[in-house]
Amino acid sequence: MTPLENEITALKKELISMWILVQSQLNKAKDAMLQFDKDLAREVLVKEKRVNSFELKIDRDCENIFALHCPVAIDLRFLLAALKINTNLERIGDIAASIAKYVVDSSVNFDLAAMESTSMIRMYEEAVNILIDTRTAFEKEDTVLARSIFKRDDVLDAINDNAAATVAEVIKGNIESMPEALYILSIIRKLERVGDQSKNIAEEIIFYVEAKILKHYQSSHSGTGDDEII
Known part of the structure; x- marks a missing residue:
């Protein structure tokens, strides 16, 4: 392997x-x-520093490869994609820390029935699964799997779109549940952003593998057309 290939392999790892x-x-x-x-939530907050350290190191490594090797073609696309994926992952790490902070700050347990009735648990599981599948797509350079993320993100968007109404129903059923219901609404909003970040990552995978740029992807439920590919 050439020095450039070695450095790109290390960066991918x-x-x-x-x-x-x-x-x-x-x-x-x-x-x-x-x-x-709360102890587990505090652990998430402490480890957020490791996520931030990863982001800074990966940024520096990309800059060094650009400076030393002047990569072209797929190597250049990989580095450009890596920089954006790095940012998306750091933002998902921020979201995880924000959710953990809600647990630390809350004075009452989140009601399981409320989390289920708002589809928040289902949404959380799907958001995690989408993130796992983007990693698989990245490791295997599987653009078919990467493209499947766009459709699956629609599920998260639908739950988010209905969140205000479903959370309002929880509050109507028990006005004292308002504080935790608002936490649930905030978590749903954050999980929707996990889907958006994962979709961005999927676009970057397609970009570096196929040399195609997907701009302003139109989700299937919008009825406004297919993805624009350059």
Whole structure:
């Protein structure tokens, strides 16, 4: 392998390690919420520093490869994609930390029935699964799997669109549940952003593997057309 190939292989491993850490953060935040485990939530907040460190190191490594090797073709596309994927993963890490902070700050446990009736648990599980599948698509350079993320993100969008109404029903049923119901609404909003970040990652995978840029992807439920490919 050439020095450039070695550095790109190492960079890919770094990104995958960051991906695994972010997945762990998202899962631990979920477990902390379901079990109302403040200690686990605090662990997520502490490990957020590791996510940030990963982001800074990957940025520096990309800059060094650009400076030393002047990559072209797929190597150049990979580095450009890696920079954006790195940012998307860091943002998902921020979301996991924000959810963990809700657990730390809440004075009452989240009601399981309320989380189920708003489809928040289902949404959380799907958001984690989407993130896992983007990693698989990245590792295997599987653009078919990457494209499937767009359709699956529609599920998260639909739950988010109905969130205000479903949370209002929870509050109507028990006005004292308002504080935790508002936390649930905020978590749903954040999980919708996990879907958006994962969709951005899927676009970057397609870009570096196929040399195609997907701009302003139109989701299937909008009825406004197919993805625009350059």
